[in-house]
Amino acid sequence: MAGRRKPRAEGDIGSVFASLSGEEAAVLPPRFRDLKTQIINDADRAALTASWGRLTERLAQAAEEIETAQQDAVPTVAYDDLINADAATVQRIKRAGALVLTDVVSRAEAEGWLADVEAYVKANPQVKGFPADDKQVFEVYWSKPQLEARAHPRSVAAQRALLSLFASAPGSPVSLDAPLTYADRLRIRHPGDSRFALGPHMDGGSIERWEDPTYRSVYAAILSGNWEAFDAFEIAARSAANQNLYDGAGACGIFRAFQGWTSLSDTGPGEGTLRVYPLIREQTAYTLLRPLFREVKSKAEVGHEAYLAPQNWVLDTETTEFPGAPPARSQEFNDDTHPHLQLSRSMVSIPRVRPGDQAWWHADTIHAVESAHRGTGPSAVMYIPAVPLTRVNAAYVRDQLDSLRGGVPPPDFPGGEGEQNFRGRATERDVPGDTARQAMGIEPFEVAKGMPAGERAARQEANAIFGFA
Numbered sequence: 352m353a354g355r356r357k358p359r360a361e362g363d364i365g366s367v368f369a370s371l372s373g374e375e376a377a378v379l380p381p382r383f384r385d386l387k388t389q390i391i392n393d394a395d396r397a398a399l400t401a402s403w404g405r406l407t408e409r410l411a412q413a414a415e416e417i418e419t420a421q422q423d424a425v426p427t428v429a430y431d432d433l434i435n436a437d438a439a440t441v442q443r444i445k446r447a448g449a450l451v452l453t454d455v456v457s458r459a460e461a462e463g464w465l466a467d468v469e470a471y472v473k474a475n476p477q478v479k480g481f482p483a484d485d486k487q488v489f490e491v492y493w494s495k496p497q498l499e500a501r502a503h504p505r506s507v508a509a510q511r512a513l514l515s516l517f518a519s520a521p522g523s524p525v526s527l528d529a530p531l532t533y534a535d536r537l538r539i540r541h542p543g544d545s546r547f548a549l550g551p552h553m554d555g556g557s558i559e560r561w562e563d564p565t566y567r568s569v570y571a572a573i574l575s576g577n578w579e580a581f582d583a584f585e586i587a588a589r590s591a592a593n594q595n596l597y598d599g600a601g602a603c604g605i606f607r608a609f610q611g612w613t614s615l616s617d618t619g620p621g622e623g624t625l626r627v628y629p630l631i632r633e634q635t636a637y638t639l640l641r642p643l644f645r646e647v648k649s650k651a652e653v654g655h656e657a658y659l660a661p662q663n664w665v666l667d668t669e670t671t672e673f674p675g676a677p678p679a680r681s682q683e684f685n686d687d688t689h690p691h692l693q694l695s696r697s698m699v700s701i702p703r704v705r706p707g708d709q710a711w712w713h714a715d716t717i718h719a720v721e722s723a724h725r726g727t728g729p730s731a732v733m734y735i736p737a738v739p740l741t742r743v744n745a746a747y748v749r750d751q752l753d754s755l756r757g758g759v760p761p762p763d764f765p766g767g768e769g770e771q772n773f774r775g776r777a778t779e780r781d782v783p784g785d786t787a788r789q790a791m792g793i794e795p796f797e798v799a800k801g802m803p804a805g806e807r808a809a810r811q812e813a814n815a816i817f818g819f820a
């Protein structure tokens with residue numbers, strides 16, 4: 352079992368992204384060329400090259416489709432239709448890898464949470480946030496409304512339904528039925544803001560997707576030249592993957608099957624909302640294959656179309672480049688690093704959300720935040736993901752509980768004294784109900800004889816990690 356984590360340096364969300372911190376792309380050491388060469392040599396070169404041709408052709412088509420569909424490329428699903436999902440709904444969600452889930456909690460409840468977090472922030476003016484002179488992404492993890500929102504029965508049911516879209520190998524110690532709680536920040540974006548502009552990125556580490564052999568095995572179909580067979584909803588190796596080899600500020604110590612937020616405001620496209628690339632298989636395939644290929648001629652030499660053509664790209668065993676994937680940062684994307692995605696056409700803003708709706712996106716979804724907020728009200732969300740019960744995740748939750756008890760930022764986040772001395776901070780006693788207390792590691796999970804072996808094993812392991820022998 353992993354030892355307890357060391358607290359991180361103080362900071363804010365600006366330290367997570369190479370682009371927000373204004374840092375130059377670093378040249379990676381030679382071992383990264385060896386890593387690429389090994390991956391290429393483990394596959395069939397002709398199969399890889401052929402799959403790149405098929406993929407880049409598909410991406411050109413996808414950019415057309417997405418640009419035409421706009422918000423319709425992201426499914427909007429009502430809460431009841433997710434809980435009792437039919438095959439067509441499951442199919443739509445699995446194809447896009449992102450969705451807006453409506454009517455999870457009532458408007459009144461969500462607006463109440465916003466009023467309460469605003470009061471909490473006001474009562475504690477020493478709060479840290481980004482940007483420092485006009486705080487909008489707050490280093491706030493332990494306000495009472497956040498604890499309530501994370502524990503809300505309909506929110507937990509939604510997490511369970513999303514986790515159930517994944518398959519795990521029978522008998523493997525993973526529970527998709529007992530989601531864990533992950534404490535994250537909250538964002539209250541002001542109208543007119545254009546500074547919290549998060550460019551396209553993927554959570555869950557960067558270079559780790561290739562460098563960690565377990566993580567890499569998730570993408571075996573793609574890396575063997577058969578991206579069409581990649582199943583983004585297979586959980587097995589993901590739950591044991593190391594997403595954090597460099598302990599970077601952007602690292603996530605937990606496996607989130609879906610990242611998500613709960614909206615506290617009425618926010619539509621153009622109002623500082625989320626943008627996603629709404630085809631999960633295609634974007635993941637391209638992300639993983641991209642560093643294995645290099646351009647022959649530059650865009651300036653041959654023009655846009657010839658530049659993107661498959662014959663202008665060859666397998667790369669010469670450079671150490673993993674575009675947009677510097678160690679210890681998030682995986683980032685732009686038109687130079689990932690030209691075939693045509694991000695300016697294919698990143699779409701999600702459909703309008705109302706207070707109490709949620710946005711969800713798969714662990715491998717490329718996402719961004721609209722650069723400008725042209726709306727008239729706040730664009731406010733609480734980040735609350737869907738986290739399966741696994742050994743790694745349970746170990747994180749054990750450490751996270753220490754953070755709640757101490758009133759400090761959770762282990763994944765910039766450290767410091769956090770909310771220790773904040774007025775009105777939540778404590779362990781504010782975690783409501785057995786389900787929520789189990790999800791926080793405060794109480795043991797029930798273990799029953801009739802449960803499937805993997806489910807039972809996951810719960811037993813978690814209970815031992817939490818210290819309930």
Ligand SMILES: [Fe+2]
Nearest residue numbers: 552553554718
């Ligand atoms: Fe993100």
